[in-house]
Amino acid sequence: MLAIDVKDLRKQFKVQKNREGLSGALKDLFKREYNEVTAVKDISFQIPQGEICGYIGENGAGKSTTIKMLTGILVPTAGHIKVNGYVPYKDREQFVGGIGVVFGQRSQLWWDIGVIESFQLLRKVYRVSEADFRKRLDNLVERLQLGDLLNRPVRKLSLGQRMRCELVASLLHNPSILFLDEPTIGLDIVVKTEIRDFLLEMNREHGTTILLTTHDLQDIEALCSRVIMLDDGRIIYDGGLDDLKSRWSKGREIQFQFAGHTPLAKLQQLTEELAVTWSLENDVTAKMWLPHEVNVSDALSKVVAGTEIRDIKIFETNTDDIVRSIYSSGSAEVSKETSGQ
Numbered sequence: 001m002l003a004i005d006v007k008d009l010r011k012q013f014k015v016q017k018n019r020e021g022l023s024g025a026l027k028d029l030f031k032r033e034y035n036e037v038t039a040v041k042d043i044s045f046q047i048p049q050g051e052i053c054g055y056i057g058e059n060g061a062g063k064s065t066t067i068k069m070l071t072g073i074l075v076p077t078a079g080h081i082k083v084n085g086y087v088p089y090k091d092r093e094q095f096v097g098g099i100g101v102v103f104g105q106r107s108q109l110w111w112d113i114g115v116i117e118s119f120q121l122l123r124k125v126y127r128v129s130e131a132d133f134r135k136r137l138d139n140l141v142e143r144l145q146l147g148d149l150l151n152r153p154v155r156k157l158s159l160g161q162r163m164r165c166e167l168v169a170s171l172l173h174n175p176s177i178l179f180l181d182e183p184t185i186g187l188d189i190v191v192k193t194e195i196r197d198f199l200l201e202m203n204r205e206h207g208t209t210i211l212l213t214t215h216d217l218q219d220i221e222a223l224c225s226r227v228i229m230l231d232d233g234r235i236i237y238d239g240g241l242d243d244l245k246s247r248w249s250k251g252r253e254i255q256f257q258f259a260g261h262t263p264l265a266k267l268q269q270l271t272e273e274l275a276v277t278w279s280l281e282n283d284v285t286a287k288m289w290l291p292h293e294v295n296v297s298d299a300l301s302k303v304v305a306g307t308e309i310r311d312i313k314i315f316e317t318n319t320d321d322i323v324r325s326i327y328s329s330g331s332a333e334v335s336k337e338t339s340g341q
């Protein structure tokens, strides 16, 4: 069975228009006017069980609106959704038992009471037996090192501590699908790494399906085999991250550190048969840019044959740059010129 099955999903919001000036305000009092905003525009995708999928896009692309429809918080304007075989906004009671949700910017824990009391309340909401709850809690507490936080009120926790507690809260009822909306927002790199490792482990050990929205592409690199990219409510890419990178990456750069002064003319002469470009950084350091069609080992062997090299570094185009240029072009289609084909 598919974990998530979405077909022609659409969400429109009615937004109240505010007319200008005093007369406008008076008119608004008597007759409201509305604009329609289409946040999600007839999207379709399927996620098999056990997959970790990244759901990315610029601010306002429609990510949170999709997650809210998938978790039954919002009712779609049109289209079909099945999550774990249920229609989220209809089959509420059976449905929520199979999913866990973490919104990085909102808490599901009660602010003024101890963390453990929030967990107990959630145990009752999800009707988890005391024995199952204890077993799962002990395991999660150990794995996320929450031991001495359990009796503190949530308002006294740091953001990183709270996020770890939010994850535990979302997993107490052992859901098979986890929806994460910006789970690492505002966290330092140590906590981010801890959370990523934990999610990978959950996925590996329990086959948990994870749909994750994030602006941090390191989350995507660390966790996701697949990425769905949204632009203005439409899916502009759905596929592997590696495929996206190889299609969009413009080439590689190799930095050489030479044993002594090595003039630009000499480097250009050594590689004259190849379509590479050189730039000097200083007397002993130079960078060679290679388009995809030039083989790295061919280029290296030419340089090695005519120079004495101390050190080499190879730089791939980074994912942030790739995704930024896709966002700014509004399409993940690669032109022939960009792909170098």
Ligand SMILES: Nc1ncnc2c1ncn2[C@@H]1O[C@H](COP(=O)(O)OP(=O)(O)OP(=O)(O)O)[C@@H](O)[C@H]1O
Residues within 6 Å of the ligand: 013, 014, 015, 037, 038, 039, 057, 058, 059, 060, 061, 062, 063, 064, 065, 066
């Ligand atoms: N309740 C609402 N009423 C009216 N418009 C809304 C509502 N919720 C979202 N929108 C609009 O829908 C569009 C998509 O918003 P959404 O929050 O889904 O984007 P997002 O991709 O999650 O953005 P971000 O990365 O900033 O969280 C935006 O234009 C937003 O203003």
